[in-house]
Structures are given as structure tokens and as C-alpha cells.
Amino acid sequence: xxxxxxxxxxxxxxxxxxxxxxxxxxxxxLGIINMAHGEIFMVGAFVGVxxxxxxxxxxxxxxxxxxxxxxxxxxxxxRFTLRPxxxxxxxxxxxxxxxxIGVSILLENLSHHIFGAGNKPFNTSFSQISxxxxxxxxxxxxxxxxxxxxxxxxxxxxxxSKTKAGKALRATADNLETASILGVDTKKIIILTVVVASAIxxxxxxxxxxxxxxxSPQMGLSMxxxxxxxxxxxxxxxVKGAMVGxxxxxxxxxxxxxxxxxxxxxxxxxxxxxxxxxxxPQGIFGSKVSQERR
Amino acid sequence: MLKLTNVETFYGQIQALxxxxxxxxxxxxxxxxxxxxxxxxxTMKTIAGLLKPKNGSIEFMGENITGLRPDQLxxxxxxxxxxxxxxxxxxxxxxxxxxxxxxxKDKEVKEDIEDVMKRFPILKERQTQMAGTLxxxxxxxxxxxxxxxxxxxxxxxxxxSMGLAPLIVADIFKIIKExxxxxxxxxxxxxxxxxxxxxxxxxxVMETGKIIIEGSADSLLEDPRVVEAYLGRKSTS
Numbered sequence: 001x002x003x004x005x006x007x008x009x010x011x012x013x014x015x016x017x018x019x020x021x022x023x024x025x026x027x028x029x030l031g032i033i034n035m036a037h038g039e040i041f042m043v044g045a046f047v048g049v050x051x052x053x054x055x056x057x058x059x060x061x062x063x064x065x066x067x068x069x070x071x072x073x074x075x076x077x078x079r080f081t082l083r084p085x086x087x088x089x090x091x092x093x094x095x096x097x098x099x100x101i102g103v104s105i106l107l108e109n110l111s112h113h114i115f116g117a118g119n120k121p122f123n124t125s126f127s128q129i130s131x132x133x134x135x136x137x138x139x140x141x142x143x144x145x146x147x148x149x150x151x152x153x154x155x156x157x158x159x160x161s162k163t164k165a166g167k168a169l170r171a172t173a174d175n176l177e178t179a180s181i182l183g184v185d186t187k188k189i190i191i192l193t194v195v196v197a198s199a200i201x202x203x204x205x206x207x208x209x210x211x212x213x214x215x216s217p218q219m220g221l222s223m224x225x226x227x228x229x230x231x232x233x234x235x236x237x238x239v240k241g242a243m244v245g246x247x248x249x250x251x252x253x254x255x256x257x258x259x260x261x262x263x264x265x266x267x268x269x270x271x272x273x274x275x276x277x278x279x280x281p282q283g284i285f286g287s288k289v290s291q292e293r294r
Numbered sequence: 295m296l297k298l299t300n301v302e303t304f305y306g307q308i309q310a311l312x313x314x315x316x317x318x319x320x321x322x323x324x325x326x327x328x329x330x331x332x333x334x335x336x337t338m339k340t341i342a343g344l345l346k347p348k349n350g351s352i353e354f355m356g357e358n359i360t361g362l363r364p365d366q367l368x369x370x371x372x373x374x375x376x377x378x379x380x381x382x383x384x385x386x387x388x389x390x391x392x393x394x395x396x397x398x399k400d401k402e403v404k405e406d407i408e409d410v411m412k413r414f415p416i417l418k419e420r421q422t423q424m425a426g427t428l429x430x431x432x433x434x435x436x437x438x439x440x441x442x443x444x445x446x447x448x449x450x451x452x453x454x455s456m457g458l459a460p461l462i463v464a465d466i467f468k469i470i471k472e473x474x475x476x477x478x479x480x481x482x483x484x485x486x487x488x489x490x491x492x493x494x495x496x497x498x499v500m501e502t503g504k505i506i507i508e509g510s511a512d513s514l515l516e517d518p519r520v521v522e523a524y525l526g527r528k529s530t531s
Contacts, residue, residue, distance in 0.1 A: 181364045181376065
């Protein structure tokens with residue numbers, strides 16, 4: 001029983017971690033919270049539902065479709081809601097945040113309009129396959145989610161630390177002006193960041209659809225807020241923090257539901273924000289130096 | 295090589311440069327002197343593309359480069375070492391050097407980084423450390439070394455000696471001379487007028503957004519206006 005709950009917690013935590021990765025990438029480079037990230041994630045989930053359920057595509061194709069659609073959304077988000085506000089005199093630093101909230105409302109209502117308000121089942125025979133070892137049942141989906149999220153994290157870490165584009169992204173996150181005088185086309189890097197973050201959000205959307213077998217236009221909001229809680233917990237703009245924070249939140253939520261009161265499940269994330277802001281405002285992996293620089 | 299004609303740059307409503315005419319000849323060290331707020335750094339940032347001039351034109355190697363982005367200007371061979379060093383503090387020393395060669399696609403990058411580390415042994419020693427943990431002098435060395443790795447034709451140095459101990463300042467000026475001897479043209483902004491004029495070939499003096507005096511470095515060292523305002527008796531501030 002406990003082992004099963006731990007597996008459930010890790011599955012949920014991996015998904016949270018992937019969502020938080022998207023937040024943390026954008027925050028690291030642009031210094032803004034992308035409030036539309038949760039809704040881009042939701043769109044990814046709906047693309048998955050449409051592709052597998054209505055169009056009858058295989059799962060791998062649904063993944064590709066979700067990545068393509070959310071990447072395009074990410075590009076449009078940057079091009080039309082963030083870039084026009086950047087570097088303009090007299091624009092409040094809160095403007096991009098408000099702008100992304102606008103996009104999130106737009107996307108949520110759009111999917112309301114297209115798909116209706118209720119929950120949509122995510123029908124793939126794949127999500128029914130399970131393995132029973134003794135008294136423990138593990139769904140194949142859970143293993144797949146775990147593996148995909150680990151691969152994403154390793155891939156992202158290697159990309160950021162070893163490749164030229166990854167280093168340019170970190171340089172831009174460190175100091176945009178310095179990166180530009182070193183020859184980095186920071187405009188391109190910013191587009192790349194938002195697109196990659198959105199594609200990661202889209203992948204998370206499909207994974208959630210498979211794991212919980214349910215997709216709704218409202219799912220973006222709560223996921224988005226939890227992603228936010230995780231990057232505050234892990235340290236803003238910190239990739240490692242996003243991973244660890246996601247796992248902590250996933251495990252503690254699952255444990256609370258299993259052994260405590262499930263009514264408080266969503267409260268955990270926000271209790272964590274309060275505690276972390278009181279005790280360690282820079283987050284678990286955040287550094288004071290980087291806070292001062294912001 | 296580089297020619298600024300009537301360049302005017304604004305910060306919002308405030309005019310920081312009021313028509314700058316300046317010329318840099320290949321293979322020389324040109325220095326730009328003046329008090330705080332005279333517009334020296336603004337001039338540098340305008341040349342490097344971080345600020346866009348409202349009026350006037352900038353020419354480099356006979357080509358109009360007015361309004362280009364910093365990454366485009368670097369490709370043309372102009373590299374800025376900004377005031378306050380601007381190292382990438384969350385990246386390692388080695389990664390900082392690699393970023394210096396970001397636009398290069400040739401195979402000699404690794405060798406060049408090795409060479410730079412030979413010239414600055416401290417950077418080799420600290421290559422895996424976060425650049426933010428270096429001392430001020432080491433950060434300045436890193437910033438200059440990094441700029442050189444882009445193999446610029448013209449390097450813009452904005453107050454490289456600022457806030458450094460006298461011994462390290464002497465070191466920095468030695469390095470600047472070496473840069474010139476290696477064939478890279480230098481435009482140097484300095485508070486330290488005496489030392490700057492000693493190594494420079496030609497100098498400009500700025501005041502409130504305008505160039506008020508120009509001449510060969512030797513003539514400026516003798517010029518009573520320069521002596522009184524910037525050299526004085528104890529001018530090493």
C-alpha cells in the first residue's frame with residue numbers, strides 16, 4: 001500500500017516537475033512568470049484527446065501533434081504578447097505578467113467553446129495496461145510518465161550545460177546585455193526559450209491526460225498555480241529546484257490523500273509557498289546572489 | 295577604421311550625447327577621457343549597439359553600421375568590455391571563455407582558449423569555478439580575455455581599471471599595450487587619464503555629452519586644460 005502510494009506520488013511529482021521546468025526556463029531568461037503556461041499545458045492535453053480519441057491516431061503521433069501545437073502557441077505568445085512590451089519606455093514591469101494572464105483566459109475560454117465545459121476522457125487502451133507484483137498494481141502509464149520526465153530532465157540538463165544553444169540560453173538568463181555583446185542573438189534565444197518551455201508543457205498535458213484519464217478546460221489554472229508554487233519552493237529559474245520541488249509536492253499531496261484528509265490536497269502547495277517564503281525566500285536551491293541581481 | 299559623425303544618443307528625453315565626432319585609426323590606442331557623466335560610457339554603448347543613436351552615423355571599415363544590434367556588430371569585429379566587467383557570474387570561468395568565441399565556427403577555438411589561459415594562468419587555475427567567485431581584478435582579466443576570443447578588429451574597453459588595486463591596474467595597462475601589439479585596435483575609456491595617455495596614441499576629452507578637446511596623446515599630456523582638469527598633481531584617482 002505504501003509503496004503503491006509512493007509510486008503514485010512519484011508519477012504526480014514527475015508531471016509537476018515537468019510543468020515547473022517550463023515556468024523556470026521562462027522565468028530564468030525573461031524574468032517573468034508566464035501565467036499562460038498552465039493553459040498551454042491544457043491545450044497539449046486537448047490535442048492529445050483529440051488526436052487519440054477523435055482522430056484515432058497512435059499515441060506517439062499524438063505526442064508529436066501536442067509538441068507541434070504547443071510550440072506554435074509558445075511562438076505566438078512570445079511574438080504577440082511579450083515582444084511588443086519588451087524594451088519599451090514607460091511599460092510597467094508587470095505588463096508582461098498581465099499580458100500572459102490575458103492569454104490564459106483566452107485559451108481557457110477558447111477550449112470551453114470548442115470542447116465544452118465538462119471533463120473529457122482520455123481514451124487509450126494503453127492507459128489500462130497494468131502490472132501486478134504481489135499486492136501492488138503499477139500501471140504502465142505510470143512507468144512511462146516517470147521515464148519520460150526523467151529523460152526530459154536529463155535531456156534538458158545536458159542541453160543547457162553542453163550545447164552552444166543551451167549555453168547561450170544560460171548566458172542570456174544570467175545577463176541579457178552581456179550575452180548580446182558576446183554575440184548572442186538574444187531575440188532568437190528568447191523565442192527558443194518560450195517555444196521549448198511550451199513544448200515541455202504540451203508533453204506534460206498529454207502525460208496528465210493519460211495518468212488521470214480526464215481532461216478539462218479548467219485544468220490549466222490549478223496546474224499553473226502548482227507549477228508556480230514549485231518554482232518558489234525550488235528556487236526561481238533553477239532547473240534542479242523545479243525537479244526536486246515537483247517531486248516533493250507530488251509525494252506530499254499523494255501521502256495526504258492516502259493517509260490524511262483529501263480535502264486539503266490542493267492546500268499543500270500553498271502552505272508550502274507560505275512556509276518557504278517565511279523560512280527560505282530564495283527557495284531550496286536558489287542563491288541569494290541571484291536574487292539580488294534580479 | 296571607425297568614424298562617428300555627429301552622433302546623438304538619448305536616454306528617454308535626456309540627451310546624453312550632443313553630437314559626437316570621433317575617429318579611430320587602425321592599429322592605434324585611442325583614449326576617451328572625461329569626468330563622470332560626461333557621456334564616455336554612452337559613447338561606448340552606442341558604438342557597440344547597446345544604445346541606438348537618434349541622429350548621426352557610425353561607420354566601421356567604410357561601412358555604415360548605425361543602428362545594428364550588438365551581435366551583428368560583433369560579427370563585424372567590434373567587441374565591448376563594458377564598465378563593471380559584466381561577466382556571466384552563474385557560469386564557470388571556462389564557459390565564460392567559450393561564450394567569448396560564441397560566433398566563431400573555426401576549429402582553433404580550443405587552442406585559442408588554451409593560449410588565453412597560458413597568458414592568464416589564474417583563469418586556467420579557476421576554470422571550473424563560477425565566474426562570480428573571482429576577485430575584481432580576475433573578473434576584469436576574464437572579461438578582456440573573453441572579448442579577445444571573438445578575435446575582434448576593434449576592442450572597446452570601458453574603464454578597465456575601475457576599482458582595482460594599483461598593482462593590478464599596472465597589469466591591465468600592460469595587457470592593453472599587448473593587445474595593440476598583437477594588432478587589435480583599442481578604444482579605451484578611462485578615469486585614469488595619466489596612465490591612459492601614456493599608452494595611447496590619440497585622445498579625446500568629453501564634457502557633458504560633447505568632445506571639447508582632441509589631439510595626440512603627447513599634446514594632451516602637455517595641454518594646460520587637460521593637466522588642470524584631469525592630471526593635476528595627484529591624478530591617480
